[in-house]
Amino acid sequence: MFTFILFHLFTLQALSQTISNPQTDYHTPYNFVEPFAPYDPTRASIFRYRQQQSVNLGSWFVQEQWMVPSVFECAAEPKIAEIDIANGGCNPQAILEKHWDTFITQEDFNYLASIGINTVRLPIGYWSLGPNFVQDTPFANVSSVYENAWPHVVRAINMAEASNIAVIVDLHGAPGSQNGQPHSGISDGKENLCTNSTYQEKTFQVIGYLASELCFVSNVAGIQLLNEPEDCSELANFYTLATNVVRNACSVPDFPVYLHDGFDLDRFENYVSAKAPDFSVQDHHSYFVYTPQDDAEPADNHTTDVQTTVTTQLASANDTLPHNLIVGEWSCALTPDSMKNESDPERARRNFCLAQYAAYTQDTPGNSFWSYKKEDCDPDWCFLNAVNNSLPSSFFFYGSGPITSEHYHLIQLLEPEVLILPSSQLVPRSTTHFPGEALSRYRHRSYTIAHRRQFSRDSTSPPTSALSSDTKNHQDGYQEGFVTAQKFALYGGSKLGFVGQYIWTGISGVGRSSQEAEETLYRQGFMQGLRDAEAKISGIVGQL
Ligand SMILES: *[C@@H]1O[C@H](CO)[C@@H](O)[C@H](O)[C@H]1NC(C)=O
Ligand SMILES: *[C@@H]1O[C@H](CO)[C@@H](O)[C@H](O)[C@H]1NC(C)=O
Numbered sequence: 001m002f003t004f005i006l007f008h009l010f011t012l013q014a015l016s017q018t019i020s021n022p023q024t025d026y027h028t029p030y031n032f033v034e035p036f037a038p039y040d041p042t043r044a045s046i047f048r049y050r051q052q053q054s055v056n057l058g059s060w061f062v063q064e065q066w067m068v069p070s071v072f073e074c075a076a077e078p079k080i081a082e083i084d085i086a087n088g089g090c091n092p093q094a095i096l097e098k099h100w101d102t103f104i105t106q107e108d109f110n111y112l113a114s115i116g117i118n119t120v121r122l123p124i125g126y127w128s129l130g131p132n133f134v135q136d137t138p139f140a141n142v143s144s145v146y147e148n149a150w151p152h153v154v155r156a157i158n159m160a161e162a163s164n165i166a167v168i169v170d171l172h173g174a175p176g177s178q179n180g181q182p183h184s185g186i187s188d189g190k191e192n193l194c195t196n197s198t199y200q201e202k203t204f205q206v207i208g209y210l211a212s213e214l215c216f217v218s219n220v221a222g223i224q225l226l227n228e229p230e231d232c233s234e235l236a237n238f239y240t241l242a243t244n245v246v247r248n249a250c251s252v253p254d255f256p257v258y259l260h261d262g263f264d265l266d267r268f269e270n271y272v273s274a275k276a277p278d279f280s281v282q283d284h285h286s287y288f289v290y291t292p293q294d295d296a297e298p299a300d301n302h303t304t305d306v307q308t309t310v311t312t313q314l315a316s317a318n319d320t321l322p323h324n325l326i327v328g329e330w331s332c333a334l335t336p337d338s339m340k341n342e343s344d345p346e347r348a349r350r351n352f353c354l355a356q357y358a359a360y361t362q363d364t365p366g367n368s369f370w371s372y373k374k375e376d377c378d379p380d381w382c383f384l385n386a387v388n389n390s391l392p393s394s395f396f397f398y399g400s401g402p403i404t405s406e407h408y409h410l411i412q413l414l415e416p417e418v419l420i421l422p423s424s425q426l427v428p429r430s431t432t433h434f435p436g437e438a439l440s441r442y443r444h445r446s447y448t449i450a451h452r453r454q455f456s457r458d459s460t461s462p463p464t465s466a467l468s469s470d471t472k473n474h475q476d477g478y479q480e481g482f483v484t485a486q487k488f489a490l491y492g493g494s495k496l497g498f499v500g501q502y503i504w505t506g507i508s509g510v511g512r513s514s515q516e517a518e519e520t521l522y523r524q525g526f527m528q529g530l531r532d533a534e535a536k537i538s539g540i541v542g543q544l
């Protein structure tokens, strides 16, 4: 009863403040850079390599007028981009800080975790790093608006951490603008990054800062160098230099670097493949609302395209190792033209949306819906309203909820009962209780493989002298794959996503990358062990 009254008093008070002073309802500035949790390499490795079920946190740190019109009320003309808010009236700093404090909160992260979302893509602008990073840019004379911006970004990452959610920090607005679009922060329509070395230098400074601050943060799953840059000839070279900046700033050799392909899937598929074993990830965006051809196609035809052409395109990257390609933005939106001849538009949109979800989940290690939230929360673009509508009601890999302690126990006890060998010999596995040694042995990737080699020489392992080296490589891979699936599942029901990269990183970590034939068998065994264990885990979760 007491709590009840207090609660109401509090609400009334908050309400009266809001009414009396809507724009500058301003609380204590949040200007303290929180520490990050201590770096945990196992956690970082799981978060960076697992399959991502992700949403974008659009319009939180980079404002878009169509998503959050209320934040633009006092903006300067033309009222379309972040810069217009900063140049506008009604105390832009207070408006933005209030938005950062309220648009998305810990409750949102808790909600996302409760339905199986394990990653968020977090668009930021270079202005989000604070006044030091905006000199000689259009934000220079409004730099003080952003004096508390970086502490808010850090807090956002920590809120995600508290919900076991990974973050991909995405440089959506680069100095000079990489695409001339309002969503890069500017409203003059000019792209200045491709050819201006001054802006490129500034962008490298931003990227270097992000890498040095964030690569030892366990739940930061990567940095995205640029969002939707113009597909200019200089882009690939820019990415090479920017990746070097990350590698020099950060001593975690497999810290993931994301790069958007400028909507040129083939060009950057080749680029990323050629970079292997460097952990670079191509980000491709998939929309069906921006061209005259999009308008001309009815919704059902778009759905068919997703199931055929798009699926084939995405899956073709399955043939190249590693398959580092995510769909970092997509939505359920279709144009009114695409909808107008559909007899049942609701059904058409749902089919279209679910077809995309299926394709992106099956054929890539990560997909991220655009966007989590907007003021007019329509189910085309607003995840909160699309869930259990055009999208599934939950996004877990195993079953429809989190892994329970009962699941956990049974998953831990799973063992590869037989080794499936290339020559179709079946050799019983030793009776050593491998997972019973607890998770402490599943440390870092290289450690695990090094340990595997050690383990295979142990007296407790199966007698290896009788096996051919082919058989042995396949068997090593099988065991490693099986245990990897267990390890990921035991970490909150995760699944390995970047499979090729994971194997590759592990192999190069122990200097085996030159032995092609040996590795092919190892890989095949790994895939088989991984899929076998995943099937068994699905069985366990399905039964309980
Ligand atoms: C900052 O400079 C730009 C360009 O000169 C100008 O349009 C804008 O009004 C200035 N903003 C403020 C807050 O003075
Ligand atoms: C590049 O941008 C800087 C900063 O705005 C500007 O001073 C310079 O003239 C530009 N250089 C070129 C070659 O356009």
Ligand SMILES: *[C@@H]1O[C@H](CO)[C@@H](O)[C@H](O)[C@H]1NC(C)=O
Pocket: 296, 297, 298, 301
């Ligand atoms: C849509 O699909 C139908 C059935 O396959 C086909 O007949 C029609 O030509 C397609 N329309 C467009 C605009 O692609």
Ligand SMILES: *[C@@H]1O[C@H](CO)[C@@H](O)[C@H](O)[C@H]1NC(C)=O
Pocket: 295, 296, 297, 298, 337, 338, 339, 340, 341
């Ligand atoms: C809808 O039907 C009209 C009239 O038949 C046709 O002109 C138009 O191309 C169709 N639009 C789509 C997207 O199918």
Ligand SMILES: *[C@@H]1O[C@H](CO)[C@@H](O)[C@H](O)[C@H]1NC(C)=O
Pocket: 315, 318, 362, 363
């Ligand atoms: C691509 O690879 C994944 C993982 O092995 C697999 O589940 C999926 O079916 C493959 N897609 C195609 C079209 O081969």
Ligand SMILES: *[C@@H]1O[C@H](CO)[C@@H](O)[C@H](O)[C@H]1NC(C)=O
Pocket: 388, 393
């Ligand atoms: C999904 O929607 C259906 C029908 O509206 C409802 O019965 C069900 O409880 C919802 N499920 C979840 C998990 O919200």
